[in-house]
Amino acid sequence: MSTLLKNATIIDASSPYHLQKKDILISNGIIEKIADSIENDQNNTLVELENLHVSCGWFDTSVCFGEPGFEERETIKNGLQVAAKSGFTAVAVNANTHPVIDSKSAVEYLINKAKNAAVKLYPIAALTQNSDGKELAELYDMQQSGAIAFADYNKPITNDNLMKVALLYAQNFDGLVFSFPKNNSIAGEGIANEGINSTKLGLKGNPALAEHIQIASHLFLLEYTGGKLHIPTISTAKSVDLIKDAKKKGLQVTCSVAVHHLVLTDDELNEFDSNFKTNPPLRTKEDIKALQKGVKTGIIDIITSDHNPIDIEHKKVEFSEAKDGVIGLESAFGALNSVLDLQDFITCLTSKPRSIFGIENTSIKEGNNVDITLFNPDENYTFKMENILSTSKNSPFTNKKLKGKVYGIFANNQLIIN
Template sequence: MNNILISSATLISPGHPNNGQIVDILIEKGNISKVSKKIAVENTKIQVIDAKGAVVSPGFFDLNANFGEPGLETKEDINTGTAAAAAGGFTGVAVHPNTNPAVHSRSEVALIVNSAKGNLVDVHPIGAVSKKREGNELAELYDMQTKGAIAFCDGNHSVQQAGLMARALLYSKGFDGLIISFAEDESIAGGNQMNEGEMSTYLGMKGNPNLAESLMVARDLFLAEYNEAPIHFTTISTAESVDLIKKAKAKGLKVTCDVAAHHLVLTDSEVADFDSNYKVTPPLRTKKDIKALLKGLKDGVVDAVVSQHTPHEIEFKNVEFHIAKPGIIGLQTVLPFLVRAGLDAETIVDKLAIQPRQIVNKEVPTLLEGTQANLTIFSTEDKWVFNADTNRSKAANSPLFGQELKGKIIAVINNGQLIKN
């Protein structure tokens, strides 16, 4: 990577002496050598990035992404997944164990860590809570952590056995591990296709009620409190979940949560045309739920925003709605979703760069002089078109495909590498 001068960017990095100011940033040999209001350079070999009107922040970090490797590389491999992540502004991603085989032992964790070495995007495996993600027997949690697993979750399978979840919480507490809960009571959800409400009644489809999520959130909060263990809830989607977690935080429980970017904008009314690209899990909810999630973000109840990037081959999405696989590719559209949701740049940085790392005890890039450059340059005003030319994922299952989007990633820098859009 050549030496780089980022010119006229608004720096947003809490605790930085230049936070909120328009600055120039000089990067030499991958490290930040100078941050100043104006930097004059005579070296013609320095690459200049004009960031006027844009924001420079610590690199974004995604707590919930799905790559197919190992075993499902036709959906996404580490190379294409990290390319999509970089294009979406992410310099770090936590990949969930929705693979084949599942990431349930040190072998799979080591495979992912070794395969991702040398990449601009840091890839952090999340190990499965249970063997094969079947919810019957505890996986090798500590072994996985020694090889690089940063947390444990059964991915898009919710742990149905309360006893197993309790043992996972208690055991992981002993080595400062973190259990992530995907909250869904399958006996209530019933494998149904969309949110239960007026729209599901109108369309004649069986619905998945808010209760399926909030019931499991309540259960896991009780278990975390009983075992005095930390817990993180991923992709909460209901007003009831926000309320439960707010009360748990007020009691002093060590609980954090995140929301998928698409759940802050899209509602179950999008399903009216039976477009399978709007089929996700948890399902798209109502305007009331969106209002509660956005208020939760503002009030600090919801700690982070994730992509829940879930790529699928065309044969799993270009089918009837009721048999289509749930999920959308989200790494490149998180920023546009947050801009559409009305979040300001400071909140975007907090929920995408700062708090996600704090949840999994990863060092937050400071952008101070003398530190390694790990940053994202983005604009909340610039527009771009998400199509086959700009998509970096192997998959194309997104409801935003083909649309002009507001909110653009200009460049990312990490590990001595630069990627510009």
């Protein structure tokens, strides 16, 4: 079966067709031909969509699906379908399941559950046993089984010597270690950014200092040990500066930012809506400006949805009692495209994350396997509940005006269109 994409604007800096409008013929999962005009004389499946743009398939490096253990929040099957319809051809799945993904068999379970899906699933295995921060998990065995990195999702490593050992040990097999940017003793029981809004609303503050101290501490460890360190979902201006300075020193450090931290501030907390309760917390306008600049200048390597479905029983409660976390796959592109230029952020969803996680990069060229995202960057709309495909509905973007709609993906020889 062959598929013909008509009048597609190609967004791929590694392709000779970058920023050109072309027809693309795909046969058996391979890009057979790219030309100004291709006649549909073989009764191919025809894809003609308004203002069609295509890029290399997007990769979300921080996704939670719940399964095993929290299937009421999201299953792997539905989660992968949501990812596909949200434009992602690959996702890295966090270990915050029950049981935690901290063994060879658990890693293999995730991979097998996603077998033959259009979206490729890559497990991020737990860094420590049961993600309790006490003993390292079997990192090498899990990497051999398919884990692409090691992280205790949204949990900081409080034992600095454990982090030092992890960085040293992982170098033996080129492993990537995560450090969640939060110092628990400074953050305390804080649930909102420490500042004017937390004071006004009577919410316990989580100061930006808690993030800065953890990042600075583990950058010192990285400088001592060598190895590769990834700092996920940074949220402050100072964090960008710390990572910028570390990169200047030549340290192998990378970082990501969540979509909601590029778009939303702690001003959203005025209604005590727990769908805005995140970890790290939403910060200030000044932080957003610095994070957006960090993306544009390349200091921030990756943008993630940090998709974390939470069931209604743990969200529709008092703000202080609600679980942290938001869903973000469905709204990721529309939110990003509302505040950043397309070419500024597209590499943070495509080539950069793949390079950091040691995954082969694709390119839109004749003869290559097709792994592409289809979208319209110019359509404005209001994000509604009916746009949410996830089992859990904890989105901070409901009723927000977004720009750009995803049509779907073509990956693993499967075309999925909304």
